[in-house]
Amino acid sequence: MTIAVVDVCSGNLRSVEKALAHVGGHPVVTSDPDVIRRADKVVVPGQGAFGEFARGLAERSLEEPLREAIASGKPFLGICLGMQVLFEVSEEQGPVPGLGLLPGQVVRFRPADRALKVPHMGWNQVRRTELGAREPLLRDVPDDAFFYFVHSFYVAPGDRSVVALECDYDVPFAAAVRRDNLFACQFHPEKSQKVGLAILHNFVAV
Numbered sequence: 607m608t609i610a611v612v613d614v615c616s617g618n619l620r621s622v623e624k625a626l627a628h629v630g631g632h633p634v635v636t637s638d639p640d641v642i643r644r645a646d647k648v649v650v651p652g653q654g655a656f657g658e659f660a661r662g663l664a665e666r667s668l669e670e671p672l673r674e675a676i677a678s679g680k681p682f683l684g685i686c687l688g689m690q691v692l693f694e695v696s697e698e699q700g701p702v703p704g705l706g707l708l709p710g711q712v713v714r715f716r717p718a719d720r721a722l723k724v725p726h727m728g729w730n731q732v733r734r735t736e737l738g739a740r741e742p743l744l745r746d747v748p749d750d751a752f753f754y755f756v757h758s759f760y761v762a763p764g765d766r767s768v769v770a771l772e773c774d775y776d777v778p779f780a781a782a783v784r785r786d787n788l789f790a791c792q793f794h795p796e797k798s799q800k801v802g803l804a805i806l807h808n809f810v811a812v
Contacts, residue, residue, distance in 0.1 A: 652687025657699030684790030709764030
């Protein structure tokens with residue numbers, strides 16, 4: 607099964623590609639809409655700024671292929687900006703509209719505790735919601751596992767029922783969401799060692 611790793615020139619692509627191959631996947635890094643349409647699964651990684659990422663999707667005519675892939679029922683994994691862009695709007699470099707596939711907005715951390723630096727960078731513990739307790743991609747991932755984060759903005763979903771994992775950084779925020787065939791995480795599974803590889807392995811296996 608081919609996994610399209612969508613290239614929006616945002617970095618980190620090779621790490622994701624290597625991690626997917628390590629767990630038995632057949633990833634293809636691409637910005638070709640037709641390759642994405644033909645792929646069996648789709649992964650959208652992302653690093654950098656939301657506005658530039660959204661423009662990159664538009665300039666490469668990737669918005670509709672991604673919407674089509676999700677609507678078709680293909681397994682879809684969004685990572686970091688690849689999660690944020692699924693929502694309606696981000697205040698980073700904006701407001702900038704996202705794909706609008708999930709209700710909610712992307713907002714900046716504004717910690718009251720000055721000891722908490724922005725960006726939120728490093729390992730942090732997550733907790734499962736009721737939805738996360740049933741999540742197949744979290745099989746073999748311990749409850750209260752630690753994942754690696756690098757971000758200054760976080761998703762505030764308009765529908766809390768899509769939240770599979772939560773994390774705290776001054777405020778609780780969505781660390782992962784699930785709706786139907788779509789799973790997306792704010793942390794970087796490709797940088798999260800054993801627990802991150804477990805998620806990628808489960809994604810390859812679905």
